[in-house]
Amino acid sequence: MSLRLARTASEAYLYMARQPCEHCGATGFEPERSASEVVDGVLARRYLGACPSCGMWREFVFRVPDDASAPLDDGTGFGGPTPSELLxxxxxxxxxxAMFAQVPDSPVGLTDAQRREASGALGAGIAALAEVVKFIRPGADSVSPFAFWTERGRALSLDARWRFDAERLRGDLADARAVLSGFAD
Structure with a gap:
């Protein structure tokens, strides 16, 4: 069995939450427990729990980074410098x-709690957008069409290919980071 790498716990949890239940199709899975183990000579992490909708038992197993001393999460994003193997x-x-859609156009008039919530959504959106940029190969002017392996990803790539232009992605990322500074406490 070839396990895909979960670079951080955040990435693993995000991936699991997005995967529809094989029985009822519900998403939003959160594991009840997890354990580290060795699978086929590779350090792995197994997540177990019941589907929140139908109760069917679910299991996910991911390869973890080779450097066991590295933290599962550093709080700055979903993974290191390499592209995701999960999404x-x-x-x-x-x-x-989805994260950017939760952010109001301006922080003016927001309560401190609303500002923190908007800042959190904006930060998550920035981290997700930074993950897209990691799929741009050195010297390439866009994300390769071969980088998409899911039905949802391929559909978005076909419907809005322009959104995967390297210059546009980097510009969008810089713009989002500038907006984040306006929401800072």
């Missing part, structure tokens, strides 16, 4: 869009 660039862009 493709279309899925990351879809997540960024």
């Amino acid at each position: 493709d660039p279309g899925e990351w862009l879809e997540l960024a869009d």
Whole structure:
């Protein structure tokens, strides 16, 4: 069995939450327990729990980074400098869009709690958009069409190919980071 790498616990949890239950199709899975183990000579983490909708038992197993001393999460994003093996660039862009949609146009008039919530959504959107950028190969002018392996990701790539242009992605990322500074406490 070839296990895909979960670079951080945040990435693993995000991936699991997005995967529909094989029985009822519900998403939003949160494991009840997890354990580290060795699978086929590779350090792995197994997550177990019941589907929140139908109760069917679910299990996910991911390879973890080789450096066991590295933290599971550093709080700055979903993974290191390499592209994700769990979500493709279309899925990351879809997540960024969903996070950015939760952010009001301006922080003016927001309570401190609303400002923190908007800042959190904006930060998550920025982290997701940064994940898309990791799929741009050195010297390439866009994310390769071959980088998309999910149905959802391929559909977004076909419907809005322009959104995966390297210059546009980097510009969008810089713009989002600038907006974040306006929401800072």
